[in-house]
Amino acid sequence: MAPKTSITVPSPTDFDPGLPRSTSSTSPDSEPSCPFCHISAVFPPYNPSDPPSPTSPILNPELTSPQPSTFIILSTPHLVAFLDIMPLSVGHVLLCPRPHRPKLTDVSAAESAELGRYLRILSAAVVRATGIHDWNVVQNNGAAAAQVVPHMHFHVIPRPELRDQRSERFTATMFGRGQRDELDEEEGVALAERVRRAVAEVLRADEEAGAKL
Amino acid sequence: MAPKTSITVPSPTDFDPGLPRSTSSTSPDSEPSCPFCHISAVFPPYNPSDPPSPTSPILNPELTSPQPSTFIILSTPHLVAFLDIMPLSVGHVLLCPRPHRPKLTDVSAAESAELGRYLRILSAAVVRATGIHDWNVVQNNGAAAAQVVPHMHFHVIPRPELRDQRSERFTATMFGRGQRDELDEEEGVALAERVRRAVAEVLRADEEAGAKL
Numbered sequence: 001m002a003p004k005t006s007i008t009v010p011s012p013t014d015f016d017p018g019l020p021r022s023t024s025s026t027s028p029d030s031e032p033s034c035p036f037c038h039i040s041a042v043f044p045p046y047n048p049s050d051p052p053s054p055t056s057p058i059l060n061p062e063l064t065s066p067q068p069s070t071f072i073i074l075s076t077p078h079l080v081a082f083l084d085i086m087p088l089s090v091g092h093v094l095l096c097p098r099p100h101r102p103k104l105t106d107v108s109a110a111e112s113a114e115l116g117r118y119l120r121i122l123s124a125a126v127v128r129a130t131g132i133h134d135w136n137v138v139q140n141n142g143a144a145a146a147q148v149v150p151h152m153h154f155h156v157i158p159r160p161e162l163r164d165q166r167s168e169r170f171t172a173t174m175f176g177r178g179q180r181d182e183l184d185e186e187e188g189v190a191l192a193e194r195v196r197r198a199v200a201e202v203l204r205a206d207e208e209a210g211a212k213l
Numbered sequence: 214m215a216p217k218t219s220i221t222v223p224s225p226t227d228f229d230p231g232l233p234r235s236t237s238s239t240s241p242d243s244e245p246s247c248p249f250c251h252i253s254a255v256f257p258p259y260n261p262s263d264p265p266s267p268t269s270p271i272l273n274p275e276l277t278s279p280q281p282s283t284f285i286i287l288s289t290p291h292l293v294a295f296l297d298i299m300p301l302s303v304g305h306v307l308l309c310p311r312p313h314r315p316k317l318t319d320v321s322a323a324e325s326a327e328l329g330r331y332l333r334i335l336s337a338a339v340v341r342a343t344g345i346h347d348w349n350v351v352q353n354n355g356a357a358a359a360q361v362v363p364h365m366h367f368h369v370i371p372r373p374e375l376r377d378q379r380s381e382r383f384t385a386t387m388f389g390r391g392q393r394d395e396l397d398e399e400e401g402v403a404l405a406e407r408v409r410r411a412v413a414e415v416l417r418a419d420e421e422a423g424a425k426l
Contacts, residue, residue, distance in 0.1 A: 103336075104332065104333055104336050104350065105333060105336050105337045105340065107333055109330060109333070109419055112329045112330050112332065112333035112334075113326040113327075113329045113330045114326075114329070115329045116325045116326045116327070116328045116329015116330065116332065117322060117325050117326045117329065119317065119325065119329065120317055120318060120320055120322070120325035121325075123316075123317050123318050123354070124318045127318065133355060134354055134355025134356065134357035134358040134360075135354050135355070135358055136351065136352070136353055136354070136358045136359075137317065137350075137351070137352035137353075137354070137367075138349065138350070138351055138352075139349070139350035139351075140349055140350075141336070141347055141348050141349070141350070142346060142347025142348070142372065143347065144347035144372040144373065144374050144375070145347040145348055145349045145372040146349075147347075154350075159355070159357040159358040160357065161357050162357070206322055
């Protein structure tokens with residue numbers, strides 16, 4: 001499909017955990033204690049081909065307060081993506097379905113296709129925004145696989161060229177061991193804006209190439 | 214879309230590196246030295262909802278000889294999936310686009326959606342076939358990100374519960390360090406058959422649930 005120019009903004013009740021929406025999945029659409037459901041609930045969808053101004057209230061990183069700030073880079077009716085707040089590298093982003101889906105096998109068939117589409121688009125956008133041309137995509141399912149937040153998400157993690165020792169630390173840290181530093185607020189705002197613009201550029205390039213989205 | 218019941222089998226010339234097909238991507242559809250292009254070239258598509266008998270010549274693991282045997286678990290007009298021949302765990306499988314696409318950003322928009330769809334289906338099938346309910350999805354882009362075969366592929370890697378030391382070795386090995394053992398031929402044949410059947414079960418369950426594929 002072509003990037004949507006008109007998007008239905010969900011009402012707050014759509015995300016009220018007290019009013020679960022009907023769904024074909026066995027998992028509820030929202031979990032009160034889930035931080036990613038909270039992000040889904042407070043950030044409305046926008047047109048990714050024409051993102052709002054960085055000062056728009058619908059992108060305000062503090063919408064998730066008192067939880068940590070959230071730097072949104074994509075918000076569609078079905079998906080949200082944002083900067084990892086404990087990044088392994090500059091440009092480390094997360095992509096997840098808007099409804100609560102614990103594992104990849106809990107997403108609907110349509111959601112899985114949408115995740116696939118945007119994984120490619122986000123990867124291209126992160127490469128554009130960071131200038132780093134190598135990256136990992138990682139998605140963990142279950143505690144034994146190092147999943148921390150039980151709302152399924154893909155990590156897109158730029159991999160700058162690192163010397164051996166830093167590279168080993170990077171890999172170990174990717175799966176939950178070792179030190180990760182918190183995202184700086186000011187850098188987060190600037191980086192998220194660069195990625196949102198890059199997403200729009202990728203979508204427009206696809207449209208010009210006549211790609212069927 | 215519903216699982217296809219009639220599938221066009223590509224002719225060998227479709228994969229002849231001397232006769233590149235037109236494509237919207239900048240990468241060629243086949244690379245003579247690429248092992249995954251070789252797999253794509255020798256294994257024709259079949260209906261994943263009704264896979265061939267394990268003794269069918271179109272599943273013969275030796276079709277890739279003199280290169281290592283290939284245990285096919287999915288073969289559609291757009292994608293192929295097979296057992297990793299150096300598995301990190303039982304049920305470690307790879308999913309890739311049939312044409313040569315070096316990185317995730319080289320796939321078409323339609324291919325990316327198809328990869329997303331089948332990543333969910335394969336994950337569910339691997340869980341069914343192995344009985345292991347936790348797993349990682351990993352996809353590496355470029356040498357700095359530990360990509361070895363430059364034809365993009367998703368790893369689906371079951372994660373049995375492991376004690377700490379084995380778990381650390383597992384993680385290190387996932388990114389190219391440490392020892393990986395070769396897949397046993399007989400086990401490969403039996404496991405691939407279980408995964409193919411599980412894929413068919415997942416697709417039929419989706420169809421019964423009225424899921425839009």
